Amino acid sequence: MIKNKHLDIIIKNASQIVTATSNIPKTGSALQNLGIIEGGAIGIADGMISCVGNTEEILKTFTVDTIMDASQKVVMPGFVDPHTHPIFVKTRENELEMRLQGKSYKEISQTGGGIRASIQDVRNASLEELVDLGVRRINKMLTMGTTTIEAKSGYGLTTESEIKMLNAIKMINEMSDMEIIPTFLGAHEYPEEYKDDHEKYIEILINEMLPEVKEQSLAEYCDIFCEEHVFTVSESRKILNAAKELGFKIRFHADELEPIGGAELAAEVNAVSADHLVAISDKGIQSLKEAGVIPILLPATTFSLGLSKYAPARKMIDAGLPIALSTDFNPGSCNCDSQQFVTSLACLQMKMLPAEAINAITINAAHSLERGKLIGSLEVGKQADVIILDIPTYQYLPYHLGSNTVESVIKKGKIIKS
Ligand SMILES: [Zn+2]
Incomplete structure (x- = not known):
């Protein structure tokens, strides 16, 4: 892999x-x-990693343009956030107040809040x-160490506005240093105009939206919100x-x-990931395992909704599942853009160990986006x-709330924060 003896950057003396x-x-x-x-x-x-190893040896072997000293600091792969x-x-901070006054997410949604509250705004907004x-x-998010995200549409729910959202994701991917993997989520909710005619909306999804998104190559994945009062298991099966x-x-x-039965359906349709899973059944855990579906857990959503029941991470780990973690960054249920905070919640609320949580926001998150060979780890x-973190040990990451x-962020070999 070592092609020449000159490097662009050496990060040296990392404590870990x-x-x-x-x-x-x-x-x-x-x-x-x-x-x-x-x-x-x-x-x-x-833009690539040329060597990883002993500081003295690397400094002896190579000439270099820029040296970054990571003494008493920890160096990690850029965080991957696979669900945003x-x-x-x-x-929608008004909904936080409603929740504090005792209204549930379901109640807010049924009274026209929740996802529906974001839809009219997105429809009216320009690209x-x-x-x-x-x-x-x-x-x-880049300044907080996240160097790759998955980003979903799903606040338009018309062909035109969903395409507009996906075009926005495409343009941001081109203009920002963030690497963004696009997902079509037209089945995020039934829009107001089809709330009593689900069949018609499903027909639009299948016959108009999906073919148009495909035609314009605007999304790699299709996602769905399969939940009581939203898309049922059989509706989800048809769309997926x-x-x-x-x-x-x-x-x-x-x-x-x-x-x-969402996890079971995710397994049946060979989904790449099944996300949330707070209420997953034992049978669902087994189905994910058998089908090789990666569970992405979103503890900041549970925390933000003020709920006490988190996804059963330890049970899933004991069953041999490869957990990934994500923020679920969104304007309603979870306005969290920090994978660092997610590791704290994963450890404190789901009893994951710091090492497990860090693997879950790096290499496993990369695999959950089918990019495990390119990102998510530091290897030649x-x-x-x-990223360079101003912390003495990796355990410090979830510990500091x-x-x-x-401190420093490098994306594709470019220093974007130093
Ligand atoms: Zn989501």
Whole structure:
């Protein structure tokens, strides 16, 4: 892999380098292993990682343009956030107040709040407005160490406005240093005009939206919100099978509120990931395992909704599932854009170990986006997505609550925060 003796960047003297290496999603004891190198260095050339190892040896072997000293700091792969909804117009802090006054998410949704509250705004917004608002939110995530996100549509729910959202994601991907993987989520909710005619909306999804999104190559995945009062299991099956026939791969909002068999359907349709899973059944856990579906847990959503029941992470880890973690960044149920805060919640509320949580926001999150060979770990030949944290050990990351300890961010070999 070493092509020349000159490097663009060397990061030296890290107290710990978290390599997080794995060709496959990490499970069981591997999930507790971060592949730590103490006192190590990393060399970067042409946007890729050229070497990882002993500081002295690397400094002796290579000439370099820029040296970054990571003494008493931890170096990690850039965080991967595999489930976000960052394209919206207005924030919905009024709903936080309603929830504090005792209204449930379901009640807020049934009275025209929730997802529906974001829809009219997105329909009325121009593409430029969506890009302008979205790029600022997404660039802020970069400063907190997240270097790749998955981003969903789903606040338009007409063909035109869903395409507009996906075009906004495409434009932000081009103008920002953030790498963004687009997902079509037209089945996020039934829009007001079809709330009594679900069949008609499903027909539009299948015959208009999905073919148009495919035609314009605007999304890699199709996702669905499969939940009581939203898309039932049989409606979801119909939509997802149509999406698969067009060549979309599947992501899945499953069993967030009720165990209605979402995980089982995610397994049946060979989804790449099943997300939320707070209410997953034992049978659902087994189905995910058998089908090789990666569970993405979103503890910040549970926290933000003020609920006490979190997804059964330990049970899933014991069953051999490769957990990934994500923020679920969105304007309603979870206005959280920090994977650092998510690791704190994963440890404190779901009893994951710090190493498990860090693997879950790096290498396993990368595998959940089918990019485990390119990002999510620090190894020779991978994309140079590297962050330096001003922390003494990796265990410190979940321990320091609500702080941004990321000091430097490098994306594809470019220093974007130093
Ligand atoms: Zn979501």
